[in-house]
Amino acid sequence: MALLAQMEALGFRPNSVSYTRLIDALGSIGRTLEADVLFQEMIFVGFRPRIKLYNVLLRGFLKKGLLGLAIRVLGVMGDLGTERNQETYEILLDYCVNAGRLEDTWSMINEMKRKRFRLGSFVYSKVIGLYRDNGMWKKAMDIVEEIREMGMVLNKQIYNSIIDTFGKYGDLDEALEVFGKMKQEGVRPDISTFNSLIRWHCKSGLLKKALELFTEMQEQGLYLDPKMFVTIISRLGEQGKWDMIQKTFENMRSRGHKKSGTIYAALVDIYGQYGKFQDAEECISALNAYAQQGSCDQTVKVLQLMEVEGIEPNVIMLNVLINAFGIAGRHLEALSIYHHIKESGLSADVVTYTTLMKAFIRARKYDKVPEIYMDMERAGCTPDRKARQMLEVASLVLQQRN
Template structure:
């Protein structure tokens, strides 16, 4: 729309409102007491105050318009800026742009601060391209950009990961003859670090110092954090030693060492902080507690909790959630409950995340009755369960084989108006597959697509697992072939499920084709792939191929586990190669693995079958001395062997001493 100079579609009462207000009911300014204005001249600060205090955007626009038409006041840069801020806060982008154009037509000065506000409005609405266009239009309003607005534009682009544009704007800034300040450099450092160009960030850090712009705490924290996230904690520590670290830097270092489970360095850093009179905060302690819990050291995490209290630092809900998760992951349910009760005693009201943590812990320990009771408690306290809550419960019931419980949770979720996501659907697909309802599971994936919830690889893996366990490998291969239609790429788990199903169904040729498919797609083998393949070849009496897979495993640096050795030990014994099985047991011990009941029972079976009972009894004694308890299968093999030997001896005696 073209506007002539001096005309205003916004400020004249007899003109229609601008498009962004067409759907708003505006009161008549002549009949509303709120809009009554005296004939005396208004002051700028009075208009600004009234606009800021008005929470109703429609009334604010009406007041802005009425004031202009009352001839009691001529709008200024300050009143325009206040109205633009208010419109921006309500997402009225068209109105913001309209008022800017109005300012230009009326000759009202547009300051750099105003454009910073507008850019911030666009940023908050995720309209980065609009923000950039507004920046380029500044000079049309006779406003020359300075370093300050360049910094805001750079930060806006960084927030949306527009790394190429960051470099372009920075180049324009230098062309305009503007020197970057520490804020500019910090934005560039963040850009480089987010783009995983930490070497470039370190180089830029040196450039800052050369140009007389000293790096600040933000500069160092940015690079230290990036190095730690990349696993380069040693380099991060060396960099931190070159300056006086502050709390965020220490937190970044502690986070890095927690990720690598290097708790010795974590405690060294904590002591160093205290020595420098830097108090760890709740973030510091919670990171350490979470990492200790994840590594199974729950007792030490409780000691850290005690340290927190001694230092006057009070845990938050995340701290308690970490402890609850730690106890439940170790199966220590009652202690997990105690932490929950302690949280309540401290007056911390549990939120959805805390309830989800507790419910997940209970489900993982098959305590479904208690998990459901906490769901009811959650609802009674006005804390609404979310899709994660329901997904956790569905999964818990599914793993316990309780399809009725899983379906009840699904129905409850739907009735509550909670829209299932891909995780909830996947859990329900798994629940259906576990009870052999394969058609319904397949139909549910079709339902997902109709509900605009695309299945992912995990969804298909759940279905493939169910199909293969039920011996429907033909159907599983059809589903595998259809994954591409849903833009789902198979992962290692997908192939593992199919390989297990094919080997169990004696489909050797199809399994070999699947290996070729894995190689073509560049899919990495993991421990499960190796164990499944070794076991599969052994099942099909292809022992040579099984040994070749084992050799590949060792060559690629993959570490065999007890399952790997037990598969091979069992096969060696079945083939009468008991000495080879015993050598494998020694190799197992050399690798730091402890032979278990399965290992010993396989060799005892081989000795009984091929070498006689005496060696088997000797191995049994060794087994017991190592505190490895024999099971029913172990005793059954020994008893049967002893019985056979007694029977054979009795037959010999009958031959030698006929009656």
Template structure:
């Protein structure tokens, strides 16, 4: 059963008075703000929890004054005997006499620095081929890594090693270069290096990541024909299972599960979570229930499993099912994490359940859970949907004060919130900030700007943003055409609606992908 410190969802029924650990000045100030606004008491609890989140000291605070050290006592005057006596003959360089107490003149620091720089330049370090290859692999530059490996193979001291090929195959697989991985594997066989289970697993992982399940299964079957040392293990089966679950090929998933049971290969929790995530993405709730019941009986559930199941229920709008599964996971001894609370906050905020959202925020603060970028994104989006641009801006300022790095979702939430609140000058500031930070421009970002322009009635700027979106190589989705169509309909511009519909039919559409609640980086 759940521990008494966090008994399942009991914190959802907590009263506002339980969060009295915040400072009195902050509470009184924010209470005055809430009394002068149009927010309800349930929304006020949410903002009070936000206000009571402790701030980190900023770099703009005035520095502390340093006390000046007391002056050193002056040395007594030297006697005439202690004064340096310098003498030399005609044609000799000046020098100190034997009786002189002075030390030779020190070399200036500036000259020493120049000498050190010259020495460093003279001893310029040139990386070797192996170091150059390691650097390219670390930077995930697969093209540079292949060029460096080609140079390494031309060296007279080159010897094929399994570790080098494993790193290269893994890099090519994560970069989506399955064909290059297969060609590298064939070159390895020509060099006479015997394959191993690790090399085969790296190769089939590359094919599975690329979505080529047929080749991944062919490599898996080839492993079975080799000696027992090359037989597929849990990692090899997991790689193919993840690819099959992501592609919704559940026939392959069931076949591989039967094969694993016949060979006595145990499934890892990561493998089960991957399969569970595939069932959840495909909306196969019965399979999710069956798979999850088996995991609960085997005691192989963790916080990742809980996040997958809660996210599935939240995306479907089943709040009661989400709360029931939360209690069941807590009863099984699974401890929630920050990502878990982000899923709950996003689900409650999307449906305007301010009481429960405020209770989760207060529970996170009392339990010592740090608010992440995803937490602030959920709060900013919730305040934006409520039309509270002023409070949303306060949350944004606190996020920056705590050193949280904003992402594209943060900027989209700010633009949408300012657009709903009618603060269009703030929209311009956010767009300029995105340009300065160099954040990646996505379809959702352009949709948010287009929606703000449509609310402001600036259709000329809306069209310019739409053209810039296409020049950036991004494909408009259903939300783009829907927002622009409504803006043209309000102005009675039937010709623009016709042109937009023709572009929608002939230009193709990019399907709209909603963000999973609370699962952003």
């Protein structure tokens, strides 16, 4: 863009290829408005873009919901006599489906048929998904039957759409049959495939099969989806199947998920909800997991559950809560926990003071940092390197302000 500005300042303009590449680059990183300005300039100086450039702009505009700009691009295409290609129709079809515009979707498909464009797996998977999401079960299955009669080679997208449609309407045997056929034909299931199957089996109360699918997913080396784990253990918790929860969690730990904060927090949260806390170590692990995400409400919830279980919060746990409030930008709540520590007769440690200082620096309340530092020295705590660095930063900012 800087080079373009220099060229124009010297009275030169890029050629058609340079315009195309620059607009393509801007569109690919989401800078659609800048791409549109260059596109208009390109048209103004008399260049005729190729269809690839129109498609780049359409995809970028529709992805951001800029329907007006997309319509204008289509208008320019019409004015300059540029015909839509397969990719153009698929971009427009994708938008219509995602927007739930059933009539426009069929209008687009009929136009593709008239112009003899191929209706491949991408198109059919989109249509099946649209019918499924609009509760039109029979229509979705008619499309599946049409695909079977055509002998079309199915790809992953269309398999996933069919499986999810069967699952949503409770026909899980059919969903599993399609799943088996998918694997037989060498199409590797992805995380969306397993998520769909696990979700609908859990909803139907078929937890044993859901766990089998969950295990198969992990055996295939697919990235663990925390939402699916939470769904499964929530259902198991409702049924009081604590041994199965523990077994599932241990299997996950053995596969390298021991350090996953979201997973550990979910387990402890479910155990706490149903009164199944084991010990303070699990509570601290949950607190740390939530605090690192700045999930203050969940952190407080775990502390409350601990109190019900008779586990007294100590300075370590309260420091974690200060950290959670600090990450969330809630410095006043962090300060209130510090006062609670002192009023409870507990001894604040270096971590307490440094975590609190960090919370105020995050909130840009630099004037409070020296006060906390002095409190730390008065309490007989030796400031560490981190505390001294934060004091220096705060002091420097305050000097600049004055």
